[in-house]
């Protein structure tokens with residue numbers, strides 16, 4: 026092949042590489058959930074069938090819309106999955122996990138005196154808003170790397186919305202719905 030042709034081919038290969046890089050970069054941007062802390066809440070990875078957690082890699086569907094139609098009774102029923110480790114009532118005891126009164130709208134690591142993981146403590150200036158709870162409950166280990174909450178996650182977005190809507194009521198003055 027002539028030199029010109031070779032250069033064209035080389036050029037095409039380089040261009041393809043550049044396009045691929047840009048696409049990867051853009052995809053990375055899109056997949057970073059907003060407005061969550063960029064390097065902490067990452068929805069990623071491949072989930073094995075046994076965990077039952079939210080499917081990975083995909084952008085997590087925001088639950089704002091689902092909260093509006095949330096079913097509190099179903100949310101309360103769903104909270105049975107948490108009760109082994111959490112109490113929900115005001116002043117309730119910490120168990121394996123902290124008491125969850127006032128957690129929606131509260132800060133990460135909101136219970137003074139509970140021994141949180143370093144990963145959770147590092148976020149203690151951040152509010153638990155609806156989408157950060159959504160990401161955490163979909164797959165705790167992916168949302169907060171290093172969390173010690175040993176819970177696979179809740180796969181179904183409406184189930185998460187029901188539970189978060191119910192959890193919201195467990196507060197002195199529940200924060201507004203989105």
Ligand code: HEC
Pocket residue numbers: 103104106107108109110111121122123125128132133134135136140141142143144145146162171172173174175176179188
């Ligand atoms: C096996 C025990 C276990 C189960 C089951 C569990 N959690 Fe947890 N949870 C923990 C632990 C331990 C922590 C503290 C995590 C850390 O420090 O990284 C925690 C932390 C949390 C936090 C953050 C609390 C704070 O003060 O910032 C929330 C919110 C939470 N859990 C909600 C839930 C919900 C809702 C469920 C049920 C769907 C659930 N957890 C199930 C053990 C559990």
